[in-house]
Amino acid sequence: MNDDKTLVCRCEEVSLKTIRDTVQQFSCSSREVKLRTRAGMGYCGGRTCRHVIDTIVSDVNQQAVADEVQLSYRPPVRPMTFGVLGGCCHDNESY
Amino acid sequence: MVSLLIIGAGPAGLSAAIAAAEQGLDVKVIDEFSKAGGRLLGQLHQEPNGDWWNGIAMGEKLHQEALRVGVDIQCEVSVFDISRSATGWTVYTSQGMMETRKLLLATGASEIPIPLPGWTLPGVMSIGAAQVMGNVHRVKPGNTCVIIGANVLSMAIANELRLCGIKVKEIILPAAGSISKDAGRPEKVLASLMKLTHLAPTAILRQAGKLGKFVNPSFAIKFFPKKGIKLFDIPIRIKKAAIEIVGDEHATGVRTVAISSEGKEIPGSEKVTEADFVCIAGGLAPMSELASVVGCSFKYVPELGGHVPVHNERMQTNVPNLFVAGNITGVESAKVAMAQGKVAGLSIALESGSTSKEIELLLKVAIEEVRKTRATALMQFQPGIPEAREMVYRQFLLEEQAMKRKESVS
Amino acid sequence: MTMRVINHPVLGKLQERNQITIYFNNQSYQVYEGDTIASAMMAEGIKTLRHHEESGKGRGIYCNIGHCFECRVQVGERKVVRACLTPVSEGMEIHSLTAFKKGDGSHW
Helix, strand or coil: CCCCCCCEEEECEEEEEHHHHHHHCCCHHHHHHHHHHCCCCCCCCCCCCHHHHHHHHHHHHCCCCCCCCCCCCCCCCCCCCCCHCCCCCCCCCCC | EEEEEEEECCCHHHHHHHCCCCCCEEEECCCCCHHHHHHHHHHHHEEECCCCCEEEHHHHHHHHHHCCCEEEEEECCCCCEEEEECCCCEEEEECCCEEEEEEECCCCCCCCCCCCCCCCCEEEEHHHHHHHHHHHHHHHHCCCEEEEECCCHHHHHHHHEEEEEEEEEEEECCCCCCCCHHHHHHHHHHHHHHHCCCCCCHHHCCCCHHHHHHHHHCCCHHCCCCCEEECCCCEEEEEEECCCCCCCCCEEEEEEEECCCCCCCCCCCCCEEEEEEEEECCHHHHECCCHHHHHCEEEEEEHHHHEECCCCCEEECCCCCCEHHHHCCCCCCHHHHHHHHHHHHHHHHHHHCCCCHHHHHHHHHHHHHHHHHCCCCCCCCCCCHHHHHHHHHHHHHHHHHHHHHHHCCC | CCCCCCCCCCCCCCCCCCCEECCCCEEEEECCCCEHHHHHHHHHHCCCCEECCCCCEEECCCCCCCCCCCEEECCCEEEEEEECCCEECCCCCCCCCCCCCCHHHCCC
């Protein structure tokens, strides 16, 4: 398949080639590949591509996926305005 | 402050809410979607006895039942953080802070994508997206479609799309590779379909399932017709793979190749199947994010769809006052989720000091019901689920014992 | 030809709902109460809801249940919402998000 035309992370438009090359070069974890390439760091918080990133990392490094959640979740787990975070306004959808 | 806050108004969350409220707890359920029902909302398939499983009607029934027993249901609420409080939990949402003694995470599963060139084009969507659009919003995403990924879920939804008046041109595989793994290898796909379909919604798949007892999949794949077999008039072509989704402004079709039993591309076999929209069916994975934020330990269990928070059969996690139910504990059918929800609701009521004498017994029966439902489930997403579940329960015990040892030392 | 599933062999006939007017990129559309922005636009055959900030490539709904954030659109002056989770309302003005222009700080 055409790896540089295959975007894995839709939010940050990171290709399969970039991710695979990075994992190969640095033998890195899902977290490190996220920090290096921004894959999984976009608007959706990696909700869409995290499983694919884990799969690529496990495939390239020839390691089984670990029991810990690979790309840790940190609050806020949804994008929120400072107003909502600060508790001074209630609004479902304002980013 | 409520005694129980449930995140997720799907089959598990609503069933838990009903069970807990019936035991006298004051219960609130929140959900991000505009309607209660969760994944039930899209579901529609025929049972072996010919009856329709109408998820929308079931979701509505649970919703009404929950309201009847006094559950407070609030939709269009997004949770963005959870923290421990002196009395239980504080949940931070788009509609403000909510305080609760016990917390149940019933957030379900999310879909796993299959990235391929062109999949970001408008008109390409997850199979669940098309299901919700057709069955819930009653809008067709297009008149014709191609589905990439042949599994139990994609076949069930293919038929639902057909009922909406959409022509599903074919169900094909993703190209073999490091992303698609076994989902791109016809022999493996056939083997998993044959294993999983002994109770499949269609005669043809049940037949294949029976055949599977006697025939080796690597033998069967040789005889699998190149033009596919038809399920409800929808061609399933597991010897054909998608290599690119084509289109300029939006998807107009899928570029495909013929593949060997192992998934190797057959040179010179490239073709384009035209379609108004394209669905990607990569399977489901438990939504682990909130469990991760509150500090649950996890186990990676492929049979259950990925990372699941460690829990026991009573749906307790190893974090005090935190419970889980439904697909967050492993991907299974909505009926299993409902049965698990009931267990969680009763278990929480028991832990909250419910005075009902029968509650231990009710809980026992409810746990038995989960097992029964699992054994007769129409949709089995993966083989080996009961064994995988036992493994997670054992892990819970191990961690509980380790924790107790630590406490006694200190 | 309508994209609405009016008669469904199992789910039955689509309930009658009130028609309302919404605006998408300044064009008016007659849609129904109970639609989400995403379902209303899909019924009108509009698949592109935004353009990627950097590449400018068109994007539409992907997950349709609020997970992927691909369908975010602007409502009114500055509010950004997920089209798949947001119900339409009478007179709602919706705008596509567009690619950043170099040196243009207007999106920030």
